[in-house]
Every structure is written in structure tokens, then in C-alpha cells.
Amino acid sequence: MEHLKFEFKGSVRQQGCQQTTLVGVVSSGNLEVMLENVDLDGLCRINVSTSAQGFAEIWQAVLNDFVARYNLADLQISINDGGATPAVVCLRLDQAMEEYLETST
Amino acid sequence: MSDLSGIHRGHSYYEATARSRISKLLDSNSFRELLGPAERITSPHLESLGQPCSFNDGIIIGSGRLNDLPVLIASQEGGFMGGAVGEVHGAKLTGLLERAVDERPAAVLLLLESGGVRLHEANAGLIAISEVIRALLVTRDAGIPVLGLIGGAYGCFGGMGIVARCCDALIINEEGRLGLSGPDVIETTMGVEEFDSTDRALVWRTVGGKHRYLLGEVQCLVEDDIAAFRVAAIENIDKAQPLSLESLQQEHLALSQRLANYGQCQDGINIWEKMGIDDPQELPLMNIPSFLVVVENHVQGKL
Numbered sequence: 505m506e507h508l509k510f511e512f513k514g515s516v517r518q519q520g521c522q523q524t525t526l527v528g529v530v531s532s533g534n535l536e537v538m539l540e541n542v543d544l545d546g547l548c549r550i551n552v553s554t555s556a557q558g559f560a561e562i563w564q565a566v567l568n569d570f571v572a573r574y575n576l577a578d579l580q581i582s583i584n585d586g587g588a589t590p591a592v593v594c595l596r597l598d599q600a601m602e603e604y605l606e607t608s609t
Numbered sequence: 610m611s612d613l614s615g616i617h618r619g620h621s622y623y624e625a626t627a628r629s630r631i632s633k634l635l636d637s638n639s640f641r642e643l644l645g646p647a648e649r650i651t652s653p654h655l656e657s658l659g660q661p662c663s664f665n666d667g668i669i670i671g672s673g674r675l676n677d678l679p680v681l682i683a684s685q686e687g688g689f690m691g692g693a694v695g696e697v698h699g700a701k702l703t704g705l706l707e708r709a710v711d712e713r714p715a716a717v718l719l720l721l722e723s724g725g726v727r728l729h730e731a732n733a734g735l736i737a738i739s740e741v742i743r744a745l746l747v748t749r750d751a752g753i754p755v756l757g758l759i760g761g762a763y764g765c766f767g768g769m770g771i772v773a774r775c776c777d778a779l780i781i782n783e784e785g786r787l788g789l790s791g792p793d794v795i796e797t798t799m800g801v802e803e804f805d806s807t808d809r810a811l812v813w814r815t816v817g818g819k820h821r822y823l824l825g826e827v828q829c830l831v832e833d834d835i836a837a838f839r840v841a842a843i844e845n846i847d848k849a850q851p852l853s854l855e856s857l858q859q860e861h862l863a864l865s866q867r868l869a870n871y872g873q874c875q876d877g878i879n880i881w882e883k884m885g886i887d888d889p890q891e892l893p894l895m896n897i898p899s900f901l902v903v904v905e906n907h908v909q910g911k912l
Contacts, residue, residue, distance in 0.1 A: 505660075523647070526628075529626060530662070530689050531688040531690075538664055553661060584661045584662060585661060
């Protein structure tokens with residue numbers, strides 16, 4: 505198991521989104537993504553637990569793209585990963601954001 | 610067959626995740642999760658084995674309403690380790706059943722999808738299953754019906770197969786499978802001559818929904834649609850079965866009768882033939898409404 509932590513400076517704060525959003529299932533080549541509203545002083549924090557070791561740079565690249573798309577602040581993202589490919593990770597992150605933003609008031 | 614007119618159809622139970630099954634089965638927006646993912650109550654064993662954990666440990670529990678009646682509900686996620694029952698997973702299920710005795714909902718719904726014990730967690734998983742069975746029987750003894758729903762890709766086997774058969778009533782789709790040792794386990798331990806687990810048709814003739822329905826082990830056979838499961842759950846919500854020494858003895862009698870009648874049969878088809886069904890080889894090909902008509906007078910009494 506490898507545990508990775510990433511932090512990004514974000515500027516968009518969502519109003520009224522539900523506290524917790526979870527999508528995906530931890531299985532081979534798949535992952536679960538949980539979004540939580542947390543006061544992080546403007547940061548977006550992403551914690552990844554993955555069964556595939558040695559892919560920190562790939563995670564960094566995928567998450568850079570994700571953050572560039574949404575630029576969110578005060579959001580904690582927690583990922584349990586069963587060795588998903590970058591494309592599946594992107595898909596799940598977008599799915600999580602879609603569900604999260606749907607709950608916005 | 611239940612009347613499904615006026616109900617939103619088109620959501621396969623087989624393909625849905627544990628979470629989406631709950632939201633489409635219960636009255637809309639009525640589900641409230643207990644010990645949700647944000648609480649991070651995860652397996653204490655998987656990390657040390659180098660396995661990823663899940664924030665739900667493969668089971669979602671909570672309360673909600675079904676046709677405006679209060680229910681408690683659990684839903685196993687087959688995608689996470691085949692729905693296998695670990696220490697936390699089992700404790701959530703046990704806790705939900707114990708809660709039912711305190712809260713007295715109209716029923717407890719168990720959406721079962723599991724290969725059984727999570728063997729990585731060894732004794733903790735095995736003990737969890739017996740705790741679930743004890744809690745289930747205590748709940749039934751308190752007069753609260755427990756309904757099992759089976760119809761996911763991973764079937765319902767091992768310890769959870771036993772749990773299923775302890776319920777008041779079971780609802781299954783054709784795709785659903787119910788058994789103790791699963792096909793792969795039988796082949797691994799007894800050899801391919803005993804059971805060829807790659808023979809899909811044989812698997813379904815042995816542990817599939819239609820066969821389990823014919824044997825009287827499940828009470829409702831429905832189409833693979835969450836709406837159909839919902840209708841069947843509503844119909845069975847108040848059908849608590851007696852739980853007594855007498856009912857147990859009757860069940861044992863029926864089981865020995867079944868063994869005497871069909872113990873020599875090598876295949877589901879032989880059993881269906883002995884039941885007196887014309888053209889038994891046609892049964893696997895029939896859609897659910899036609900199947901239910903053809904077998905109407907042949908279904909074995911409830912076991």
C-alpha cells in the first residue's frame with residue numbers, strides 16, 4: 505500500500521453542497537472517491553491510498569489536470585484505489601464533482 | 610406476477626451498485642445512512658495485508674421508508690472483495706439487526722451480495738457471520754420480519770447463503786444465485802468431474818433464481834428490475850414466518866423428504882422432470898411471466 509498526500513491552492517468555494525459525496529467502488533482497476541467540505545484555509549487536499557506502488561508522479565499529473573478543471577478550495581478528497589488507470593481516475597473524479605455540484609443550492 | 614404499471618422501470622438490479630439499489634428501492638430521498646463513509650470505519654486487517662480498504666467496508670446500512678413504512682436496510686457491495694464479510698462489515702450488519710429490536714421498524718431489508726466470509730480476516734470474519742445469524746434470529750423472534758433480496762453479479766454464497774436462508778422471505782431475480790459452496794469452491798475441492806464451474810447453464814440450473822424458486826427456498830421470483838424488487842418487498846413486508854421448534858422440525862422433515870425425492874438427481878433438469886413439469890429443458894429459456902405460469906402448480910412448499 506502507498507499513501508500519498510497532495511495539496512493545491514484553490515479559489516472557488518462551493519456554496520451549500522452536501523457535506524459528503526462518495527462515488528465508485530474499490531475493486532480491481534477501480535476506486536472510490538469521497539469529497540468532503542472541510543475548512544482548509546483555501547486549500548484542496550487530496551489523500552490517496554493505493555495498492556499500486558510507485559505511481560506518485562502519475563497521480564500528481566492526473567490531479568494537476570483535475571485541479572485545473574475545477575480549482576476548488578476548502579475541499580478534502582479521499583481516494584481508496586484498487587489500481588485504477590489514469591483514465592478511470594479522471595472519470596471517477598469528474599463523476600464525484602458532478603454529484604457534488606448537483607447538490608449545490 | 611406483480612403489476613408494475615405506473616412504476617419507473619428500467620434499472621437493472623444486477624448491474625446496480627449497493628448504494629444505487631438502496632436509493633431506487635426505498636421511497637425517494639428517505640434513506641439515512643448509519644456509519645457513513647465520512648466516519649471512516651474501515652477494516653483493521655486489510656492495510657497490513659497490503660489491500661486497499663473501503664470507507665464502507667463493503668456494506669451500506671441505514672434507515673428509510675418503503676411505501677411509507679419505516680424500515681432498516683443493509684446493502685452489500687459485491688464489487689468490493691466480492692461482498693465478503695470482514696470484521697467491520699459483519700459488525701455493521703449485526704448492529705443494524707440489533708437496532709431493529711430497539712427501534713421496531715416494519716421490517717429489515719437485507720440486500721445480499723456476497724461470496725461469504727472474508728477469509729483474509731480469518732476468525733474475525735467467521736465469528737462475524739455467526740453473530741449476524743444470531744442477531745437475525747433475535748430480530749425475527751422479536752416479531753420483526755427480515756427480508757432478503759438477491760440478484761447481484763456475485764450471488765449469495767457461503768456464510769451469507771446461510772444468513773439468507775434464515776430470513777422470513779427471499780426475493781430473487783433469474784440472474785441471482787443462492788447456495789452454500791459456490792460453483793468454483795465445489796470444483797476446486799471436488800474436481801471438475803463433480804461440477805464444471807465454467808458451465809454457466811449448469812451453474813444457473815443448480816444455484817440460479819428459477820431453481821431456488823422451484824425448490825421453495827425463495828418466495829418471489831422477479832424480473833431484473835429494482836422496481837420489481839420494490840413491489841415484491843412491499844408485498845412481503847408483513848409476512849413474518851413462525852420461528853419455533855415446530856416450524857424448525859417441519860423444515861427438517863421437508864428437507865429429508867426433498868433428499869429422498871431428489872437426492873439421486875444429477876442436474877436441475879432431472880429434479881424438474883420428477884416434479885412433473887412438461888418439457889423441463891425449456892425452463893431456463895422462458896421469460897419470468899411465462900415461467901411462473903408453467904411452474905405454478907409445481908413449486909415446492911416453503912422451506
